[in-house]
Amino acid sequence: MRLGAKVRWRDIEDDARLQTAHPLLRAAVAHVAHYQIRNRGTVGGSLAHADPAAELPGVAVTCDAEIIVVGAVGARTIPAAEFFTGSLTTVLRSDELVTELRLPFWPADRRWAFREFARRQGDFALAGVALYYDEDARGRARDPHVAVIGACSRPHRLPSVETVLAGQVVDEPTLRAAAEKAGGGRSAGRSACLRHLPPRPHLDPGRARLAGGGANRERLMRIGFEINGRPAEVEVEPRTSLADCLRDQLRLTGTHIGCEHGVCGACTVIVDAAAVRSCLMLAVQAEGSSIATVEGLSRDDGLTPLQTAFKKHHALQCGFCTPGMLTTAHALLSEEPDADRIRSVLSGNLCRCTGYIPIVEAVLEARAAYRKADKP
Numbered sequence: 360m361r362l363g364a365k366v367r368w369r370d371i372e373d374d375a376r377l378q379t380a381h382p383l384l385r386a387a388v389a390h391v392a393h394y395q396i397r398n399r400g401t402v403g404g405s406l407a408h409a410d411p412a413a414e415l416p417g418v419a420v421t422c423d424a425e426i427i428v429v430g431a432v433g434a435r436t437i438p439a440a441e442f443f444t445g446s447l448t449t450v451l452r453s454d455e456l457v458t459e460l461r462l463p464f465w466p467a468d469r470r471w472a473f474r475e476f477a478r479r480q481g482d483f484a485l486a487g488v489a490l491y492y493d494e495d496a497r498g499r500a501r502d503p504h505v506a507v508i509g510a511c512s513r514p515h516r517l518p519s520v521e522t523v524l525a526g527q528v529v530d531e532p533t534l535r536a537a538a539e540k541a542g543g544g545r546s547a548g549r550s551a552c553l554r555h556l557p558p559r560p561h562l563d564p565g566r567a568r569l570a571g572g573g574a575n576r577e578r579l580m581r582i583g584f585e586i587n588g589r590p591a592e593v594e595v596e597p598r599t600s601l602a603d604c605l606r607d608q609l610r611l612t613g614t615h616i617g618c619e620h621g622v623c624g625a626c627t628v629i630v631d632a633a634a635v636r637s638c639l640m641l642a643v644q645a646e647g648s649s650i651a652t653v654e655g656l657s658r659d660d661g662l663t664p665l666q667t668a669f670k671k672h673h674a675l676q677c678g679f680c681t682p683g684m685l686t687t688a689h690a691l692l693s694e695e696p697d698a699d700r701i702r703s704v705l706s707g708n709l710c711r712c713t714g715y716i717p718i719v720e721a722v723l724e725a726r727a728a729y730r731k732a733d734k735p
């Protein structure tokens with residue numbers, strides 16, 4: 360199976376064919392960050408970023424995938440096990456881009472599992488494991504593949520565990536033996552990993568000056584997009600986030616900024632009908648898009664049914680998280696979600712004072728209005 364670098368997590372989640380074509384991949388993608396991030400994150404981005412706890416690199420290593428990269432002197436095909444060299448580092452050269460991930464054929468009756476452990480839903484995994492094996496005619500594991508993420512500076516296979524599973528019926532005693540083998544070398548493995556962790560980064564004085572300085576006019580780019588139904592043109596530096604552009608240049612301060620690294624959801628806006636974290640998106644990436652912020656949810660001066668439901672159910676106190684809650688829920692309600700889906704998606708938006716029960720109740724009540732009309 361070939362996945363282009365620009366395939367988004369959302370594409371994988373929405374493609375029902377992958378349930379049989381590659382269920383391990385689909386299960387792993389369900390763990391990737393939050394709803395808004397899955398709307399934007401891509402296959403190529405995850406591979407090139409090479410976070411040791413990321414799901415896709417783990418699946419790629421488990422499955423002996425190949426990564427296609429293209430540079431100034433041509434293309435290279437790199438086995439996934441050789442692509443990741445350490446924490447956030449790969450064999451990519453400075454002139455190369457990831458263009459494709461190739462996953463080997465997945466037999467329909469293959470046995471598999473993907474588990475990860477995180478402090479909260481959507482957080483980066485503390486550790487995770489992906490595995491699969493085929494069964495022979497007597498139900499014994501053939502060619503088991505087992506890999507871990509988050510346990511070292513890069514995803515890696517566990518040959519000693521695979522050896523325990525190979526040729527065995529995978530029952531409770533076999534799994535215990537495999538788990539002991541995985542845990543037995545933990546101290547030595549951890550020491551080896553720590554030796555490979557990168558040193559604490561130093562602040563580069565050149566970059567610090569750039570970050571602290573004002574806009575460099577020679578670097579400004581003019582971009583255009585539609586914002587809340589109206590055309591807008593702005594001049595931004597290439598590094599300006601969409602959140603900063605909306606707040607500082609368009610004065611749409613309803614979009615809040617909390618963490619600035621994709622965790623809290625306060626900055627959620629809707630770009631081309633998909634909820635996204637505007638702190639993680641560059642303004643220049645919005646060129647030609649249609650953007651809706653919390654200011655654009657209402658067509659007139661009144662409250663929308665969603666906003667009315669928030670008021671009725673006391674779904675806000677300080678209100679800091681509320682714009683992100685509203686924009687996220689507004690985009691989500693186009694799917695006719697059930698209560699579990701609403702809880703799962705809103706778990707990616709942090710509220711520190713109201714509590715989630717009234718917020719979920721408000722979104723549930725607003726569902727009826729979204730069914731009746733297009734969008735309020």
Ligand code: FES
Pocket residue numbers: 615616617618619620621622623624625626627636637638639
């Ligand atoms: Fe963007 Fe927190 S997710 S500010």
Ligand code: FES
Pocket residue numbers: 674675676677678679680681709710711712713
């Ligand atoms: Fe205060 Fe959610 S209403 S953080």
